[in-house]
Amino acid sequence: MPTPVWDPAQYLRHAGHRARPFTDLLARVPGLPGDRPRIADLGCGPGNVTALLADRWPGAHITGYDNSPEMLAQARPGPTAGGGRLDFARADVRTWTPAEPHDLIVSNATLQWVPGHADRFPDWISALAPGGTLAFQVPGNFDAPSHRLLRDLAGSPPWRDRLAATLRHEDAVHTPADYLRRLTALGCTADVWETTYVHLLTGEDPVLDWVNGTALRPVLTALADDPRAREEFVHAYREALREAYPATGHGTPFPFRRVFAVAHKEA
Template structure:
């Protein structure tokens, strides 16, 4: 996990839930049928407030789905969703560190939505997860591929400036938090999976004043907000001006290019 484990704000995160869920829906559309067609076992890594975990229950109504997250705040938001589902399945949520989680039972699907960028060395976790898949089971994930975008680059540069570097050294993730698509393809095929890896850049149009700042407050900026506490307001004021220049608002909103990397890896049945 990052040097500063961020305190999450589910309500801030969900302010852009429509845009955030789109990449998960595109990932889900490429997940093949699961081995246990009637009641598959599914793990949702980094489930957050459970808003996309519910989509898994819609795809597999009879599934037993477990959402895993390290954030007590996110799990508290998700907990009201726990229990039987209308299709005869079940949702439950548990606190776990994805960076160390090893399945204790076979799964038909292990899926992660915008989670693995928070897990240093996550390539090393693939072997344990693939080993836990039932024959014909799937490991699927999507991660942000925009660490070189102005939104992230400017945040890192400001954190490294004279005013902030003593407080924020080592707090933020760097460009290597996510790997190139070819690296994921090599890792997954090397584990004997049939892998499909691709990338997409969404040209998102965000609404409202300082829309990109509002976006990153829900995700990438969380470590800074957590580390600085009451001092965060001064950092945000500087960062706000940089984002306004990098992402000028237009007549119809603020365009925020949003690159994602996807992978779907299926074991042989």
């Protein structure tokens, strides 16, 4: 799957809805062992939710990592209110391993883009300080109409040759039970759960606007050199989404399932 080109402004159009799972994840993270915790945020994007880590642990040294220069260009490093530091660096989550022990390694809606991400768990758990935590959340909606319609369209005869290898499938994330099994097998105390949010989106074609910042990016990247084809694909996808997610008088309901995991390493 080619690396998609990200649009931070488009991604942030639904920043409030996208940040809520991260705050729900952090609410289940226990206290960290260090007085000045070392924290890594894998797949930090434009850094808007990374800043929430500094609100929770104002004395921490927090580094957000991402492989998108467009996203990192929007991130804002600097000192934190409690004497800590917030910085950002380019890194590939597929190969990232910390050079020093960390008290918390966290990832928000990123690991679904990383094939074989569960195979990285042993390295990340080993890199935690005693009493440290690995916490992440991933979308669990790959069988939802938004993704299924996108795959069906990309796999149809007009598009198959150009787009067949661009999209993720249901196996992009594991089941909650499998995450639990893998994390407990590494000696952690694990808390794994799932939640379906029903976001009420507003505006014209709001589901298309949402996926335009995430799931649709690989297609837009693959068709970047052919504006006419890109417009034709988006038009067909828009029509399918309108039927799958009809608007109501109060907005467009958009169910979105997410999977969460918090793994605590023994002190």
